[in-house]
Amino acid sequence: MSDLCRIEDLTVTYAGETRPALEAISLTLARGETLAVLGESGSGKTTLARAVIGLLPQGARVAGRIDWPGGAARPGRDIGYVFQDPGASLDPVLSIGAQLVEVLRAHRPLDRRRAREEAARLLARVQIPQPELALAAYPHQFSGGQRQRIAIALAIAGEPALLIADEATSALDTLVQAGIVALLRELVDEMGLSLMLVTHDIALAASLCQRILVLDHGRMAELGPARQVVTQPSAAITRQLLDSRIDLASPSLLARAP
């Protein structure tokens, strides 16, 4: 597998802060690789994802490097981003079709008719029923799970090499969450996408990703194959995250680690 993204000694300090939110992060993400970024609230997961996509807030100081050996990555086109709240991706006053067509035409040389056909195909791909009709509907007409599926359609519309899912399932109830996780897994397999899954849920990380990076107060606590991280954790914080998941889901957590 060739390298998609190389992060070297990345340190990010927000404006007005003295303590970095992220410190000395180094890792390489291969093409087609699935990586979970795991940690407690405030450990720096979103900061890492925002740094990768190049969308840190103004005034944030960045040291270190993020290299894209295949050429600079453009948000939207080369990197798709799915937020926890689909409302962050979807415009409430535009129809789903208009939003998808806009993104498709910004990134791909499609005329309006072809873009609309492609939009319907994308909605079908993320399992929105009656995609032709759905194009004319507005975000509030869909359930939370369906809105997240539409946000995923928007994120993959530019045929990105990397999809970042930032707590994309944590606001959803368990069954709906399982459906979105299954969809992400299918898309990664079919499109050869790299996935960066930002989560505080070690079971989810292990079930979906090949490697897990554990962050603790902005630092790398541990990075390794998912199975190894969940069966032989080397960092205290990973053991804590595991302990907090010792419930009925735990046996499947170990069985499903890639």
Ligand SMILES: Nc1ncnc2c1ncn2[C@@H]1O[C@H](COP(=O)(O)OP(=O)(O)OP(=O)(O)O)[C@@H](O)[C@H]1O
């Ligand atoms: N815009 C900002 N300005 C100042 N500090 C910030 C800003 N955004 C985040 N932080 C701080 O940076 C640290 C890391 O935050 P970050 O959102 O990356 O963590 P996280 O692991 O994604 O947390 P969560 O799971 O709660 O989203 C936290 O201490 C947070 O308070």
